[in-house]
Amino acid sequence: MKKQTNDKLTKFFYLFYLGAVGIAVVLAVGILKDITKESSAVAVWTLTTVDSTGNVGLYTSIGLDSSANAHISYNDATNSDLKYVQYVGGGGGTGCASSDWTCTIIDSTDGRYTSIDVDSSNAAHISYYHSASGGILKYAQYVGGGTGSGCASSDWTCTTIAAAGGIAASTSIALDFSDNPQISFYDSANGHLYYAKFVGGGSGSGCTSSDWSCTNVDSTGAVGFNNAIALDSSNNPQISYWDASPNFDLKHAKYVGGASGTGCASADWTCTIVDTSDGRRNSIALDSSNNAHISYQDGFNSDLKYATYVGGGSGTGCASPDWSCITIDSSGNVGADTSIAIDSSNNPHISYNDSTNSDLKYAEYVGGGGGSGCASSDWTCSTVESTDNVGTHTSLALDTSDNPYISYYDSTNQDLKYATASQVDQTSTSATISNEAPEASGVVFNTTGGTSTGASDGTPTDATLTENTTTTVYCAGTITDNNGCGDIQSAIAWLYRVGGSGTLAAADCDSDPEADNDNCYKAINCAVDTAVNSCSGASDFTASYKCSVAMQYFAESTDVGSYQENVDGNGANDDANWKCTLVPSDESLGTSAESATGKEVNTLTALNVTASFSYGSLALGADTGATNQTTLVTNTGNVGIDTELSGTAMTCDTGSIAVGNQEYANATFTWGVGGTDLSGLATELDLDAERTNAAASTDPTKDIYWGLGVPATGAEGSCSGTNTVTALEDTNCGYTTCD
Numbered sequence: 001m002k003k004q005t006n007d008k009l010t011k012f013f014y015l016f017y018l019g020a021v022g023i024a025v026v027l028a029v030g031i032l033k034d035i036t037k038e039s040s041a042v043a044v045w046t047l048t049t050v051d052s053t054g055n056v057g058l059y060t061s062i063g064l065d066s067s068a069n070a071h072i073s074y075n076d077a078t079n080s081d082l083k084y085v086q087y088v089g090g091g092g093g094t095g096c097a098s099s100d101w102t103c104t105i106i107d108s109t110d111g112r113y114t115s116i117d118v119d120s121s122n123a124a125h126i127s128y129y130h131s132a133s134g135g136i137l138k139y140a141q142y143v144g145g146g147t148g149s150g151c152a153s154s155d156w157t158c159t160t161i162a163a164a165g166g167i168a169a170s171t172s173i174a175l176d177f178s179d180n181p182q183i184s185f186y187d188s189a190n191g192h193l194y195y196a197k198f199v200g201g202g203s204g205s206g207c208t209s210s211d212w213s214c215t216n217v218d219s220t221g222a223v224g225f226n227n228a229i230a231l232d233s234s235n236n237p238q239i240s241y242w243d244a245s246p247n248f249d250l251k252h253a254k255y256v257g258g259a260s261g262t263g264c265a266s267a268d269w270t271c272t273i274v275d276t277s278d279g280r281r282n283s284i285a286l287d288s289s290n291n292a293h294i295s296y297q298d299g300f301n302s303d304l305k306y307a308t309y310v311g312g313g314s315g316t317g318c319a320s321p322d323w324s325c326i327t328i329d330s331s332g333n334v335g336a337d338t339s340i341a342i343d344s345s346n347n348p349h350i351s352y353n354d355s356t357n358s359d360l361k362y363a364e365y366v367g368g369g370g371g372s373g374c375a376s377s378d379w380t381c382s383t384v385e386s387t388d389n390v391g392t393h394t395s396l397a398l399d400t401s402d403n404p405y406i407s408y409y410d411s412t413n414q415d416l417k418y419a420t421a422s423q424v425d426q427t428s429t430s431a432t433i434s435n436e437a438p439e440a441s442g443v444v445f446n447t448t449g450g451t452s453t454g455a456s457d458g459t460p461t462d463a464t465l466t467e468n469t470t471t472t473v474y475c476a477g478t479i480t481d482n483n484g485c486g487d488i489q490s491a492i493a494w495l496y497r498v499g500g501s502g503t504l505a506a507a508d509c510d511s512d513p514e515a516d517n518d519n520c521y522k523a524i525n526c527a528v529d530t531a532v533n534s535c536s537g538a539s540d541f542t543a544s545y546k547c548s549v550a551m552q553y554f555a556e557s558t559d560v561g562s563y564q565e566n567v568d569g570n571g572a573n574d575d576a577n578w579k580c581t582l583v584p585s586d587e588s589l590g591t592s593a594e595s596a597t598g599k600e601v602n603t604l605t606a607l608n609v610t611a612s613f614s615y616g617s618l619a620l621g622a623d624t625g626a627t628n629q630t631t632l633v634t635n636t637g638n639v640g641i642d643t644e645l646s647g648t649a650m651t652c653d654t655g656s657i658a659v660g661n662q663e664y665a666n667a668t669f670t671w672g673v674g675g676t677d678l679s680g681l682a683t684e685l686d687l688d689a690e691r692t693n694a695a696a697s698t699d700p701t702k703d704i705y706w707g708l709g710v711p712a713t714g715a716e717g718s719c720s721g722t723n724t725v726t727a728l729e730d731t732n733c734g735y736t737t738c739d
Helices: none
Strands: 002-006 034-037 040-051 056-064 070-076 081-087 101-107 112-118 124-130 136-142 156-162 167-175 181-187 192-198 212-218 222-231 237-245 249-255 269-275 280-286 292-298 303-309 323-329 334-342 348-354 359-365 379-385 390-398 404-410 415-426 429-432 439-446 470-480 490-498 520-523 525-528 542-552 577-585 607-609 629-635 641-647 650-657 662-665 683-689 701-708 715-729
Touching: 040 056, 040 081, 040 101, 040 379, 056 124, 056 404, 056 415, 070 112, 070 124, 070 390, 070 404, 070 415, 081 112, 081 124, 101 124, 101 136, 101 156, 124 167, 124 181, 136 181, 156 192, 156 212, 167 222, 181 222, 181 237, 192 237, 212 222, 212 249, 212 269, 237 280, 237 292, 249 292, 269 292, 269 303, 269 323, 292 334, 292 348, 303 334, 303 348, 323 348, 323 359, 323 379, 334 404, 348 390, 348 404, 359 404, 379 390, 379 415, 439 577, 470 490, 470 577, 490 525, 490 542, 520 542, 607 715, 629 683, 629 715, 683 701
Parallel strands: 056 112, 056 390, 112 167, 136 167, 192 222, 222 280, 280 334, 334 390, 359 390
Antiparallel strands: 002 715, 034 429, 040 415, 056 070, 070 081, 081 101, 112 124, 124 136, 136 156, 167 181, 181 192, 192 212, 222 237, 237 249, 249 269, 280 292, 292 303, 303 323, 334 348, 348 359, 359 379, 390 404, 404 415, 439 470, 470 542, 490 520, 490 577, 525 542, 607 629, 629 701, 641 683, 641 715, 650 715, 662 701
8 A cells, every 4th residue: 555645745655465476496416427446555554552651652763673573762751761672473572561562671771862773683773862971872782692781681782982971962873784883973062963983893983982983073053963874885874964053954964085075074074054944853864876865844834844865956945956855744833753764666755743733644755746645746645643642753664565664652641652554455446337317306386495305494385475576486395316416416496387377387487488577487596405404425315405586576476366366257266376397407407396286476466656746826716627637656566456545634734625625537537527536435446557577668557637626715825635545456457458
């Protein structure tokens, strides 16, 4: 209902209406059709707690004997002991948490910064730091038979190599072809890198023990803390180490002999700055060509890095052009406590700690861009263990089959742990799964988006439209794809009127030209209805979808009493209503489904009117004669309309004009001759304002004509009143014309 005023612009809106429809559509997704698995080797890790008595497992170092049995040196922080564990298998071990291992106390007075190597007779050799006299370098060798001396165990011999005070805070050992040890170590009192070599026969120099020779390799700054040693095919040592101050560099020292070296404190050595972006927690290994490979942490960026000697000035990424440096892992604070080993194909493998996640990680060079999980695509990075805070103090060794063995510290439980992996080959398999087209079911048309499997936002209802604008309606349902709901790629829905005049079926409303917005709509705005049933994975075959469309206010009504419901005029129910069809697809068009039950689009009687008009100036006793004022009525509903008119007396500055002095008609007239007197009671005016449709460029309009007679006495000044215009369904109208 709308009210219109004379003279003064006052507008009241009381429009009563019925109507609205529901549209729905369902979406689809996609699944795998071809499955191919290529042959590859996968590392399968086995984790073991070796020793759990007290706080054990710091400063671990691992070596393998000729049978690939592990030997590990480590520190017992609870008792300040140097300990050693050997894998014996078969449950024959003693003194360990695992019965397959034997744990032995080597030195009961101290034993940190340990390093181990295993000789050709499968006997272990260990270098370590002892806190006596401010710090000394010691060496333990397994001799067996109870013939040892200087150790807590009679099967071992312990020797002090260097004892000048502040010695050996960081050691590394390697055995030459004659099983003689060579050791790199840090002189913490002076900040120098040292090298010790067993020479025997009392012919040594520079060491506390006359059987050893000690050499100051680098004395520039505080150098040598974090060092590692490896021997080339001529038994000559190469050492990686950290220049902790003032440069924070990764450095490399190589024995060249003949006083031909450069950059070192000793002329027999050549010292090189490899990387200036830090080089702590480093480890070194040599390939079959005696080229060095170094793992280390970039302490500035907390990344795992790797450097390799390439020579010839062809390197990249390093301070030295003879080296190549790359970042392997940059995912958080990673790269602490690295250990490196070279396999039979000269490819590097690295164990290291992920401090961000407290994990033990493992990096392996695969080349060809075939890696995963690393910053470099030529490497594969994986997590070995992530339970508790693990992975510090790592040490890595490879057996002759390139299987990795890692010793490490579990700081949560204060245990020594051990991880080993074997390469398991996978057989290449492939299969082709043919596509099966998706099917729609349980389709409903409604205004709330509810589905037949349980409404996510209400029970399906008839559609009530909104005057002069659009109303969102839905087509909702379930799509099943036996290849998996992830295979569904798209869906559309068609919404159409069935029954009544020119009844439609799905085949009459399934193409863009047929979507006329009168009785056929295409809905393409589709989404998964997660509140009902979303696609949850490869094993899920169904998902609920709903699709929305904006239904125009003039969409054909089908409720009781509407034109389409009684199109033959006999009063019978012609079962006119609205339905929708859901059409899913993946890589092929799926099987559609129509809503089983139709829903009504309710009748909407609505109008809009011009806000006001003026009769102008009139004398007492005068009237407007054949001059009429007009109210423009626009049909803004989905049926043809007439109007009901009522009004109030016009109030003047002095007095008033009775409501009946206004007259109206649906055509021009002369006041007092052809019009109808306005009254306070609503009276129907046959206006025949037709329903609009999608083809019309503008909404249909009709004029109401008005006239006024002024009384001879009793009124003066400005006068105003309110006329009310109400929409009334014209039952004589079809969908394009009115009788």
